[in-house]
Amino acid sequence: MTPRLLLPNRFKLIGWLIAIPAFVLMIFVLHGDFAFGFLNFSRGNTDSLQVLFDSPTLFSIRTNNFTDELGGILLIIGLLIIAFSREKDEDERITTLRLESLLWAVLINSILLILALVFLYNGLFLQVMCYNICTTLILFVARFNLKLSIERRNAKIADL
Structure with missing residues (x-):
């Protein structure tokens, strides 16, 4: 029985090439406060550098840097590709x-x-x-x- 949902074996290398740099990036982001400047986002009044959790709207972020989101997404994608690539x-x-x-x-x-x-x-x-x-x-x-x-x-x- 061959699982139908597995990716071809050649994808495993692609997964490693995505996951390893993303893992290193996430370590730098979580432990070294690293951020790519070009991933900065600001909207409205930038005097307030915070996420407004008590706001009635879902997307109430005034400023944010999306380096951690990018790193997390790439890490998950890389690990999924590795995990679901055929031997x-x-x-x-x-x-x-x-x-x-x-x-x-x-x-x-x-x-x-x-x-x-x-x-x-x-x-x-x-x-x-x-x-x-x-x-x-x-x-x-x-x-x-x-x-x-x-x-x-x-x-x-x-x-x-």
């Missing part, structure tokens, strides 16, 4: 590994989310939620590739 030798065992890794990633992410809900508050909780956006995909890609390399190494040893 060169896609078979039922790899499909099983893919499913097990996805279930494991969702379980671990849910446990981390529960722990964050119980133990973290205010700004720290919000910062953890920023990381949590990609945690499931990162865990899935890491575990799937680790399990796949272990399986291939064991198969190579068994062939000898």
Whole structure:
């Protein structure tokens, strides 16, 4: 059985080429206050540099820099491409590994989310939620590739 929704194998390299720079960008944005100047947005009165959460309109941003949004979108797209790209030798065992890794990633992410809900508050909780956006995909890609390399190494040893 071949999964129909997987991308061709050649997309995996494209996903890595998108995800790695986006991951580095997000680290700089979240920990170094990095921002691209050309992604600045301002509307109306720029004396107020804030998002108006109590405004009756949904889009009440006066000024913002969209570097973090761009980095997050590129990271998610890159990780999705990596996660859903077919292996060169896609078979039922790899499909099983893919499913097990996805279930494991969702379980671990849910446990981390529960722990964050119980133990973290205010700004720290919000910062953890920023990381949590990609945690499931990162865990899935890491575990799937680790399990796949272990399986291939064991198969190579068994062939000898």
